[in-house]
Amino acid sequence: MNSSQPYISTASEHDYELLSCYLDNQLSAAEGSDLERRLGQEPALRVALAELRATTEALRTLDPLQPTRSFTLDATSLRRSQRSFNGILPFASGLAGLVMLLLASVQLLTVPPATAPAPMAAMASPPVATERTMAEAEREEPALLSAAATESADLQQPEVAVSTSPEPPLLLLIFGTVLIGFALGWWLLQRRV
Amino acid sequence: MTNEEQRLIEASRLGDLEAFNQLVRIYEVRIYNLCYRMLGDHDAAADVAQETFITAFAKIGHFRGNFFRAWLCRIATNECYDLLRARKRRPTLSLSAHHDLDEQPFDLPDRGESPDEFAQRRELAAAIQESIEQLPSDQRIVVILSDIQGFTYEEIATVTATNLGTVKSRLSRARSRLREILRAKGCLRLD
Numbered sequence: 001m002n003s004s005q006p007y008i009s010t011a012s013e014h015d016y017e018l019l020s021c022y023l024d025n026q027l028s029a030a031e032g033s034d035l036e037r038r039l040g041q042e043p044a045l046r047v048a049l050a051e052l053r054a055t056t057e058a059l060r061t062l063d064p065l066q067p068t069r070s071f072t073l074d075a076t077s078l079r080r081s082q083r084s085f086n087g088i089l090p091f092a093s094g095l096a097g098l099v100m101l102l103l104a105s106v107q108l109l110t111v112p113p114a115t116a117p118a119p120m121a122a123m124a125s126p127p128v129a130t131e132r133t134m135a136e137a138e139r140e141e142p143a144l145l146s147a148a149a150t151e152s153a154d155l156q157q158p159e160v161a162v163s164t165s166p167e168p169p170l171l172l173l174i175f176g177t178v179l180i181g182f183a184l185g186w187w188l189l190q191r192r193v
Numbered sequence: 194m195t196n197e198e199q200r201l202i203e204a205s206r207l208g209d210l211e212a213f214n215q216l217v218r219i220y221e222v223r224i225y226n227l228c229y230r231m232l233g234d235h236d237a238a239a240d241v242a243q244e245t246f247i248t249a250f251a252k253i254g255h256f257r258g259n260f261f262r263a264w265l266c267r268i269a270t271n272e273c274y275d276l277l278r279a280r281k282r283r284p285t286l287s288l289s290a291h292h293d294l295d296e297q298p299f300d301l302p303d304r305g306e307s308p309d310e311f312a313q314r315r316e317l318a319a320a321i322q323e324s325i326e327q328l329p330s331d332q333r334i335v336v337i338l339s340d341i342q343g344f345t346y347e348e349i350a351t352v353t354a355t356n357l358g359t360v361k362s363r364l365s366r367a368r369s370r371l372r373e374i375l376r377a378k379g380c381l382r383l384d
């Protein structure tokens with residue numbers, strides 16, 4: 001099985017490519033004769049060629065293996081494979097992604113940046129309640145007034161930040177893009193033979 | 194591609210399963226061997242070969258050209274790549290992936306081959322298979338197709354969906370790397 005190699009070949013990567021093509025008769029006549037001239041002059045290149053030839057010959061000694069069963073198809077195996085994945089999920093996710101992108105585009109295009117969107121408007125009610133609470137507190141306990149005023153200021157601050165936040169359309173954009181990406185990826189995978 | 198093969202392909206396109214099964218019988222050993230050399234595992238190779246023929250039957254309507262075996266090998270290669278990627282994500286140890294004993298389950302000694310020679314041949318085959326598995330998958334497929342299956346560079350380019358230049362450089366790197374591994378194992382015969 002083994003044999004001792006007293007010398008080590010030191011050919012470059014380009015030389016190996018030339019030698020590999022030379023073994024398969026893939027060099028042009030000019031390249032072939034140039035390489036043969038070098039082989040006559042460079043012992044290291046001759047060693048490299050001998051080793052490459054020995055490598056390909058070792059690979060060619062591998063006998064074909066006999067499979068342990070036949071791979072002929074029957075109706076049952078075909079039905080099973082068709083049932084396993086029929087492409088509805090990618091189609092549905094692509095469609096859902098498209099709808100999400102459309103919704104996000106509509107939201108981004110129709111809502112003026114300064115106006116609070118409908119869900120945000122609902123959040124504007126707490127200050128009214130806070131005002132009423134403050135009026136009652138003024139009547140009942142003047143000492144609490146200053147604390148309630150601080151609380152009210154805290155509640156109103158986030159309202160400004162939230163009312164201009166474009167998060168819902170952005171989330172829709174992201175999810176939509178991901179779903180369409182999944183559907184496209186599946187489609188490309190199916191096109192691959 | 195022979196006329197008979199062309200006829201079988203046309204019949205298969207029309208849904209004739211028996212015609213397709215004749216194509217399977219022609220190519221099953223080749224496809225199984227390609228899968229085994231890529232994966233190094235008999236069970237996985239058999240599963241992938243089966244999947245290859247199922248896919249081929251489903252997509253035979255898309256087949257164009259004259260290289261049917263290259264087209265089949267391309268399907269098998271893609272299936273092997275999918276499995277190798279899945280293995281990378283979820284590494285498992287296959288019980289049948291031992292090359293020392295089961296390189297060839299039904300291998301018998303050649304006529305005139307002594308038990309020693311037979312054992313030596315199997316040992317060499319196992320060492321070569323181990324060496325092939327150490328190559329990156331893009332180089333592995335090229336060297337299997339070229340040096341084990343005897344494909345031309347053009348066919349290899351079709352199977353791997355690359356150009357001739359890429360085939361040449363991958364093959365050269367694969368052979369060079371294999372040479373190093375086999376030399377380290379003491380498996381290279383220099384006459």
